[in-house]
Amino acid sequence: MHPYRQLNALGIIAISAMLTYAFADQFVNHELPCPLCLLQRIGFVAVSIGLLLNVTHGPRPSHYGFAIAASVAGGAMALRQVSLHVIPGTPGYGSPFLGLHFYTWAFLLFAFMIAAIAMISSLPRQYDDLGWLQWRQQPLLCKLAIVVITIIISLNALAAFSECGPGTCPDNPEQYWLFQD
Amino acid sequence: MIALLFLLFFVTAGLALRGKKSLALAGAYLSLFLSLLWFLHHASDELPILL
Numbered sequence: 615m616h617p618y619r620q621l622n623a624l625g626i627i628a629i630s631a632m633l634t635y636a637f638a639d640q641f642v643n644h645e646l647p648c649p650l651c652l653l654q655r656i657g658f659v660a661v662s663i664g665l666l667l668n669v670t671h672g673p674r675p676s677h678y679g680f681a682i683a684a685s686v687a688g689g690a691m692a693l694r695q696v697s698l699h700v701i702p703g704t705p706g707y708g709s710p711f712l713g714l715h716f717y718t719w720a721f722l723l724f725a726f727m728i729a730a731i732a733m734i735s736s737l738p739r740q741y742d743d744l745g746w747l748q749w750r751q752q753p754l755l756c757k758l759a760i761v762v763i764t765i766i767i768s769l770n771a772l773a774a775f776s777e778c779g780p781g782t783c784p785d786n787p788e789q790y791w792l793f794q795d
Numbered sequence: 796m797i798a799l800l801f802l803l804f805f806v807t808a809g810l811a812l813r814g815k816k817s818l819a820l821a822g823a824y825l826s827l828f829l830s831l832l833w834f835l836h837h838a839s840d841e842l843p844i845l846l
């Protein structure tokens with residue numbers, strides 16, 4: 615039932631898992647994300663909004679188009695941060711994960727998502743599944759994806775506010791704005 | 796400001812869940828545009844290690 619909506623829901627859950635890992639790293643290892651790191655999280659959230667529209671209203675080229683545009687934007691943000699640390703002998707920002715820093719992983723994942731979304735959007739049969747589905751009509755996997763991404767976005771909003779406050783984030787944050795001395 | 800961007804995407808998700816597709820898509824593009832503007836502001840950041 616609604617297989618392509620469920621495929622998009624899987625994509626949302628995968629993005630949520632990545633954001634949850636980054637979020638956990640922030641609190642477990644006490645590593646404050648830099649502004650560019652937070653903007654990359656926004657890039658992932660933006661991609662998930664494109665996929666969420668596919669879940670709620672059925673897959674449409676306009677939704678996939680937004681997800682690809684968001685992936686390109688997120689990739690540009692990640693690449694900018696990679697370029698800050700690409701000079702030999704320059705330490706990276708934060709702890710590496712499986713040998714690569716988070717921003718390098720982010721760039722690779724955005725590039726992967728551009729390719730994956732472009733390929734999935736070329737499958738024609740999914741566009742027959744039209745119309746908005748109410749909450750009770752959604753498959754279980756879609757409900758799970760909706761709940762998870764909503765929680766992730768709201769937690770990230772709270773964390774970003776506690777770190778940066780209403781203004782500009784410092785380039786190299788060392789303490790939370792909300793809890794500073 | 797970054798918290799506000801997350802909040803905008805949260806509202807956009809709410810619009811999608813309420814069935815307001817056109818508003819949600821417009822809100823999503825507006826949020827992405829504002830995120831890119833804020834990225835341009837931060838793109839000139841220089842970490843202390845590079846100074």
